[in-house]
Amino acid sequence: MEEDEGMILEEIYDKVKPYLSAEGIKAIEEQGLTVIDSDGDLTTPTIKNRECAYAIYEKGILKCGIEKAYLMGKIDYKKPISCHLYPIRISKYEHYDALNYDRWNICSPACSNGESLQVPIYKFLKDPLIRKYGEDWYNSLVKTIEKI
Template sequence: MILDIENILVSSDIITEQFCCDLDACKGICCVEGDAGAPVTLEEIGGIEDALDTVWGDMSAQAQAVVDKQGVAYTDRDGDLVTSIVGGKDCVFTCYEGDCCLCALERAHRAGKTSFIKPISCALYPIREKRFANGTVALNYNRWDVCKDAVKKGRELQLPVYKFLEGPLTRRFGKEWYAALCEVAEHFDELCE
């Protein structure tokens, strides 16, 4: 079911499915799996470039070489701007803490070293945002087998996707929009009757 929440199309899976990242179990595999980098906007590229000196030392030598050659982002085969990757899969901003993959951008932000957090597409995951030519925005729940532990943990906690992502959804769409989403979620069962 597709819901129209203040002119943003929202897949009902965002309300009905449960999810909670489990870094202890997955080790941040989403930063190093896939065939393209994280979707980014031109504005985010500017923020990433501003933070680059701060995170440079946390990036691998291979990642630094990729950024030196092609920059922090590129256009993928679908025509989308995405973060640059190493070896056809690893985001250049992947850094390691023990056996966990982390985002160097987010780590620098949490340490108060930069104002840029990380691409909103990363913060919103497992929600994927799609913008259509007419300006319509749609939000879909993306199922990915590397997140099976997050689904399991979300079910254990009975934590819906939209509640797990309250911060990123509010950051992207605002408090009023998030409140409208919560209102729809509270009455979702009635909508389905």
């Protein structure tokens, strides 16, 4: 998560809380709205080292409670940018960010679906890429990719 997203979570938590699971709320109350992981990065707490404390099950499908509050019109913050950008992971360097595709076998069905629908990742992630780097950056990314 970005540094300022910790503050955003503090501001919106009361509106997000009604959409979270009892176990998630307990984990947040015990660990805090955010935690620092073993790499020193700001991240979300987990429920017993499993799923994110903000995750909720709906009909057996794991979804994001923050995004649920957003979709219900309660907040205007969708979810942490790192979640929004997944499966792209950002590594920050002094003068630039490196964006890499994170391979994870549980994403295989999404990859097959994207392939059959002919949706490359830079199009699938258009909204979060614009959210993070702006419209001009995204347009020049598209031009660069489509020239190759």
